[in-house]
Amino acid sequence: MATKQAEKKQDGAQVGTERVKKALPQMLKGGVIMDVVNAEQAKIAEESGACAVMALERVPADIRADGGVARMSDPELVSKIIESVSIPVMAKARIGHFVEAQILESLGVDCIDESEVLTPADEEFHIDKHKFTIPFVCGARNLGEALRRIGEGAAMMRTKGEAGTGDVVEAVRHARAILGAIKKLQVMPDEELMTYARDLGAPYELVKKVKEEGKLPVVNFAAGGIATPADAALLMQLGVDGVFVGSGIFKSGNPLKRAQAIVKATTYFNDPEVLADVSRNLGEPMVGRTAQSLSPEETLAVRGW
Amino acid sequence: MSNPLVGVLAIQGDFAEHRHAIEQAGARSAEIRHLRDLEKIDALIIPGGESTTINKFDDNFGGQVFATLNDCAKNGMPIYGTCMGSIVLATHIEGREQRSTGLMDITVRRNAYGPQKKSFETYLDIKELGAEPFLAIFIRAPQIVSVGSGVTVMATVNDTIAMARQKNILVTTFHPEITSDMRVHEYFLSMIKKPEAPATATPALALSK
Numbered sequence: 001m002a003t004k005q006a007e008k009k010q011d012g013a014q015v016g017t018e019r020v021k022k023a024l025p026q027m028l029k030g031g032v033i034m035d036v037v038n039a040e041q042a043k044i045a046e047e048s049g050a051c052a053v054m055a056l057e058r059v060p061a062d063i064r065a066d067g068g069v070a071r072m073s074d075p076e077l078v079s080k081i082i083e084s085v086s087i088p089v090m091a092k093a094r095i096g097h098f099v100e101a102q103i104l105e106s107l108g109v110d111c112i113d114e115s116e117v118l119t120p121a122d123e124e125f126h127i128d129k130h131k132f133t134i135p136f137v138c139g140a141r142n143l144g145e146a147l148r149r150i151g152e153g154a155a156m157m158r159t160k161g162e163a164g165t166g167d168v169v170e171a172v173r174h175a176r177a178i179l180g181a182i183k184k185l186q187v188m189p190d191e192e193l194m195t196y197a198r199d200l201g202a203p204y205e206l207v208k209k210v211k212e213e214g215k216l217p218v219v220n221f222a223a224g225g226i227a228t229p230a231d232a233a234l235l236m237q238l239g240v241d242g243v244f245v246g247s248g249i250f251k252s253g254n255p256l257k258r259a260q261a262i263v264k265a266t267t268y269f270n271d272p273e274v275l276a277d278v279s280r281n282l283g284e285p286m287v288g289r290t291a292q293s294l295s296p297e298e299t300l301a302v303r304g305w
Numbered sequence: 306m307s308n309p310l311v312g313v314l315a316i317q318g319d320f321a322e323h324r325h326a327i328e329q330a331g332a333r334s335a336e337i338r339h340l341r342d343l344e345k346i347d348a349l350i351i352p353g354g355e356s357t358t359i360n361k362f363d364d365n366f367g368g369q370v371f372a373t374l375n376d377c378a379k380n381g382m383p384i385y386g387t388c389m390g391s392i393v394l395a396t397h398i399e400g401r402e403q404r405s406t407g408l409m410d411i412t413v414r415r416n417a418y419g420p421q422k423k424s425f426e427t428y429l430d431i432k433e434l435g436a437e438p439f440l441a442i443f444i445r446a447p448q449i450v451s452v453g454s455g456v457t458v459m460a461t462v463n464d465t466i467a468m469a470r471q472k473n474i475l476v477t478t479f480h481p482e483i484t485s486d487m488r489v490h491e492y493f494l495s496m497i498k499k500p501e502a503p504a505t506a507t508p509a510l511a512l513s514k
Contacts, residue, residue: 051317086357086401086415
């Protein structure tokens with residue numbers, strides 16, 4: 001089985017080390033990772049300049065509309081997407097469902113998203129991500145949650161936001177919560193760190209490391225509700241390393257054009273003239289739904305802890 | 306040249322890590338997002354990332370970016386490409402129709418080691434960087450499968466080429482910018498000070514795997 005960490009190859013080369021796992025997301029920085037449900041969409045995403053694609057059975061907006069249990073995609077679909085593009089392919093596993101993760105790793109996906117968008121398989125425990133050769137990305141609403149996931153071996157973080165709504169408010173809330181807590185930590189006296197770690201519910205060593213470095217020890221993207229180029233640039237200006245766009249592209253009127261615009265907005269996030277230019281005539285955005293209008297059982301971000 | 310300004314292509318990829326590394330090595334750095342940004346710099350780094358996204362940069366400026374890079378290179382500006390950057394600089398990309406600047410006489414194979422689960426780290430002997438082996442991290446890396454007669458091979462991994470130089474153009478298929486060892490970036494800075502061709506050139510060799 002390929003899930004043994006840091007397998008030693010005969011020639012002295014090592015796969016699956018922490019460094020190798022954390023490095024893949026570093027190469028994705030400044031880019032847009034797009035949800036795709038088939039090979040055709042994956043090709044459109046690649047053509048538009050996506051730095052990676054996320055393979056899933058249904059985009060979050062459809063998962064919301066259809067209801068029922070949302071699971072890992074059909075391996076056949078994942079394999080077809082892997083064959084169709086040269087950029088990295090990610091795929092989602094349910095929270096705590098380490099067997100779905102083992103299957104995805106064996107298929108050759110480049111990164112696994114242990115995602116609250118799918119129906120959780122375990123309400124108490126997340127996957128032990130250290131055991132895998134490939135990196136994981138996980139969602140978080142605040143610094144404590146991010147550091148718990150990193151403690152379990154996540155090599156990349158993203159805000160949870162509120163997927164499938166087209167409402168950016170929750171992604172903004174989570175990005176501000178994480179980045180704000182890091183700023184607060186940097187001016188905190190060392191003797192307060194243990195108590196702060198206890199209050200966050202986060203490993204002390206990671207809290208200390210974040211204070212020293214002034215940033216998370218892994219790449220941090222925004223996700224959940226990003227639907228326009230301006231949304232992407234907003235999160236980039238707040239200080240994330242890149243963005244995920246889920247339903248926002250293929251639920252819009254002109255996916256290719258919108259995808260290209262969001263890619264450009266993520267590169268030129270600090271340039272309002274470029275942002276104005278790429279935001280022109282994009283056609284219909286996805287039909288949004290305010291995050292506030294969701295009933296508690298419709299809220300995805302509360303899945304996981 | 307003291308305190309040179311090194312531009313890092315900042316369209317997508319780990320450009321922040323390259324800026325940090327080249328500053329640690331003793332240079333100033335600047336992010337390159339517009340054609341005009343290329344005018345003021347002494348050297349250029351093309352970082353790791355996805356080569357398909359870099360072609361968008363060329364598209365954004367009407368295909369003039371690759372032409373400008375060609376002019377810069379002909380005028381002797383040192384250019385260093387890591388991983389994806391080596392694809393952007395290659396004359397040939399195996400089995401695929403993809404634009405590149407064609408500044409270096411090499412043939413590259415994209416994602417040559419396979420998906421991320423095959424990505425690896427290892428120590429390389431790089432004579433020009435001294436006796437201490439260099440920690441090289443390969444992420445969905447390409448391979449340089451053959452080089453032209455003007456290209457010097459500087460490092461190999463499993464009989465495939467991982468680092469090479471042709472006059473003022475340098476490529477590595479691995480990522481020195483994500484380690485704390487600055488020797489590759491220091492070597493690149495030395496190319497600004499001494500823009501001459503390398504002293505020795507190995508004859509053309511074609512490796513297959």
